[in-house]
Amino acid sequence: MKALAIQGSPRNIRSTTRRLVSLVLEAMEGEGVETEIIDLCEFRIIPCTACDGCSLTGRCVFEDDFPSVARRVADADIIILASPVYIDNVTGQMKVFFDRLADAIHYQTFSGKTGCSVVTTHTSGGDEVISYLNHVLNYLGVMTVGGLIIATGGDTSAVETVREQAISLGKRLVAAAQLGYHDPRQEADMEANRNFFRDIVLENRDLRPDDYYRWVRMGWIRDADK
Numbered sequence: 190m191k192a193l194a195i196q197g198s199p200r201n202i203r204s205t206t207r208r209l210v211s212l213v214l215e216a217m218e219g220e221g222v223e224t225e226i227i228d229l230c231e232f233r234i235i236p237c238t239a240c241d242g243c244s245l246t247g248r249c250v251f252e253d254d255f256p257s258v259a260r261r262v263a264d265a266d267i268i269i270l271a272s273p274v275y276i277d278n279v280t281g282q283m284k285v286f287f288d289r290l291a292d293a294i295h296y297q298t299f300s301g302k303t304g305c306s307v308v309t310t311h312t313s314g315g316d317e318v319i320s321y322l323n324h325v326l327n328y329l330g331v332m333t334v335g336g337l338i339i340a341t342g343g344d345t346s347a348v349e350t351v352r353e354q355a356i357s358l359g360k361r362l363v364a365a366a367q368l369g370y371h372d373p374r375q376e377a378d379m380e381a382n383r384n385f386f387r388d389i390v391l392e393n394r395d396l397r398p399d400d401y402y403r404w405v406r407m408g409w410i411r412d413a414d415k
Contacts, residue, residue, distance in 0.1 A: 305362055
């Protein structure tokens with residue numbers, strides 16, 4: 190089993206957010222899970238221009254590092270989104286990455302995975318950003334088991350005060366991925382998302398037959414030829 194943390198702080202290894210998500214991953218490693226952190230600031234990801242090219246071909250018109258990051262997401266069983274709060278939201282690096290996930294959202298490429306969110310903040314905004322990150326995971330078809338927030342007040346060592354909560358979250362993620370996790374509210378939201386995106390899949394069925402028939406196999410749409 191693989192777990193991938195996508196970390197949006199531009200401070201890289203100096204990041205408090207990275208330290209916090211590392212505690213969650215350490216707990217998962219203790220459960221035998223292979224873990225990895227992606228620091229988005231190390232990758233060149235060009236902002237989306239809404240050209241709709243990916244919708245037609247499944248590939249972005251830009252040649253950058255996004256495809257390699259997306260492949261690592263696809264290979265993982267567990268996804269953790271981690272960001273500090275910057276002006277009441279995620280970092281710019283994280284938001285650019287999210288916008289490039291539009292095609293994965295439309296086609297539910299990562300559906301069936303388990304995830305959670307990790308947030309650090311100086312004082313405020315943590316609850317809203319956790320909610321947003323888990324909302325993005327649900328958009329991707331990922332079932333979430335909650336999250337972890339810490340308001341450090343500028344003290345980076347404060348991360349250690351939530352070590353036990355981080356360990357608990359890591360173990361909860363592993364159990365959810367192994368045994369399955371159900372939440373009627375999330376499941377209803379994800380079904381509504383698929384219903385909304387269905388027209389895109391149907392419209393492009395001749396251009397992207399593999400994706401179309403994956404939706405048919407999943408039972409999300411009925412084969413128009415039958």
